[in-house]
Amino acid sequence: MKQLENVRTFGGEQQVWQHQSATLNCTMNFAIFLPEQAKTEKLPVLYWLSGLTCTEQNFITKAGAQRYAAQHKVIIVAPDTSPRGDDVADNESYDLGKGAGFYLNATQQPWAKHYQMYDYIVNELPVLIAEHFPVNGKQAISGHSMGGHGALTIALKNPQRYSSVSAFAPIVAPTQVPWGQKAFQHYLGDNQTQWTQYDATALVNAETRLPIRIDQGDKDSFLTEQLRPELFLDACRAHHVACEYYLRQGYDHSYYFIATFIGEHIAFHAKALYQDPRTA
């Protein structure tokens, strides 16, 4: 592991690290915010998954999350959104290839060799974080747009690993919208049963118990074609699953929207992380 950045902010440290990922077969960067208390205590972790075109930088420079993470004593880990490097397959469009890993394990060529973001986020990264940072084993997950899709699907598939999940303007039904259909066709091929393994609307079921929160701006230009939150909310209702949902008047898809409500999301996760009966 190589440290690329270390900046003091809100009493804590915003760091960026580089490491060789065995899962992704390439060198990856991730960002981590460590509250001041991390010097003496083990703390819970919130994973943040960013959206299309992002790196580990967008969230740490634009969301203003550090103030709230410091206040609530939560470590935030923000990974990159896809494998990186010259030998990693890519596509000219912004919604496929680098910057668009969709938090799944690709099965198709030329993607499968590096595009294993699901395993990276669920398995490799938490082990690496536990080895190098003072974490107490409690985890929550959040994200934006494609990252909201990642957060929801990862939490729904691994409810024992996360205390809570939230999302800003998530892609909730990738199998039913153009962004998801394009990515899944390339990464997963024609096999529709594989597609539903990465679709939050298909994954939510009567056993789902973890706290879920979604914020969505009503002036988001992707709302009606790509995001369609009502599909997920209908599925939650059908299975009697609670989902806190806020449609925010006048907000768009940008980090200005995220910055406005990130404090509420961190408070939401802190409550679950510190009340989690699994906390020793």
Ligand SMILES: N[C@@H](CCC(=O)N[C@@H](CS)C(=O)NCC(=O)O)C(=O)O
């Ligand atoms: N570039 C695309 C949209 C990409 C986009 O909106 N990306 C969002 C996530 S889905 C983002 O966070 N962009 C980076 C940023 O705002 O810092 C377009 O113009 O249609």
